[in-house]
Amino acid sequence: MLTLFGILIILLGIVTLVAKPIFKQSKLLLWFTSRRSLQIIGIGILMSVVTGTFFYAEPGTAYAVQYPWGGQKAVFRQGIHTKMWGRLIPIQFELPIKYVIPSQEHGLGEQSEYANVDEAKYWAFSDAVKARIATSVVISINTVDESQFLSVADRNKTEKNLIRSRIIPNIDQSIKNTCKLMDAQDYISGQASDFDRYFKDQLENGMYVLEEYVNNEQRDIIGDSSTVRTIVNKESKQKRFRIKFKDGKPIREEGNSLGAYGLTVVQAVVTEIDWETTFDKRLQLQKEEVAQTQLEKQQAEREFYRAQKEKAKGEAEKAAERARLEKEQIQKTIAAETEAKVAEFNLVKEKKQFEVEKFKAQSKKVAADAEAYQNAKLVNAGLTPQERAEWDYKTSVGVARELKELRLPEIFIEGSESKNSDNTLLESLIGADLAKQMMKKGEK
Incomplete structure (x- = not known):
């Protein structure tokens, strides 16, 4: 200037x-x-x-200085430098290149003198779906190897020519190859990161060599093993491509990479995709179908958990009822065992009481026999008829009183021992009275 x-x-x-x-x-x-x-x-x-x-060298810009006598040098530092009427070829350290989808209001958007902005192109995926792909690429030049930088500057003359003749064709080829490797459906189903990875790798290291292949459809078994059918996908008739490998590494096209020019890919991403109208409609239907499926899935899960809740509630009620019945059973069992123990205790008590009363009766019988025997002896010793009558009266009254006062057990349980005894208490008393009468008759 x-x-x-x-x-x-x-x-x-x-x-x-x-x-x-x-x-x-x-x-x-x-x-x-x-x-x-x-x-x-x-x-x-x-x-x-x-x-x-x-x-004056501007910051962030490398300069190739070509002298009139044929020499040249590279300048990477900002400031004032000598050029001796030589030619300058300025190239930025980093070259931003963007493909933008234009809008009706702002067109390509805000422009910058340091960035190369173009309108995004239409590209066809493997399933023939077309879309405009907006990308953002940043290329860095080699500022370490001076000879390589001078070679690139000498062969391309200007920065703009470097971008138009070297970088943009590589970007287009990388997008084209990457689109061949996947369907549009694959891209929206989670392979967007693979798209960016393939895109950047081809830009930096060279284009993949692709090979065509046939995707064999597998048969689906319906019902039992004897009924099979094959799903025929209309898109399966279209060409499919994959990366060709050798020794585990992808085969690349020779002499077609930015790395050969000392250029490094700093950034290579897809910022936006504008699908064609037909695919947008199909995508919208898929979204609605997915939303409906998710809704039905949530409803099914809700019903499942509701059923689980009712089942758990029923199990809880069943457990509570089982516990209540077991408690009642235990109470009844304890009450029955208690009643049986009490009955057994009462039985033992009655037996003991019976034995006591039996011994009391025997004692009274022995005492009565002894008294009767004594009276008989006294009579035999010579009592007067008046004394004998008085003695008989008193004896009768005493025996009657003893019989009246004699209390036998209300409950009598006859055991094995009772069978071995000669007489019961009642028989003993009756026998004593008969013996007394017989004695009286003998005396008469």
């Missing part, structure tokens, strides 16, 4: 110097004397010399 100003100033000085003698009466040329015209020419020559000798 300063060189141009210098040339213009030199031309101005020459014009005023030549025109002054011709247009002597011109008021415009009164100020330009011969001396001033020569000074202007000198200033222009000085500016041309200075600007041709030095240049």
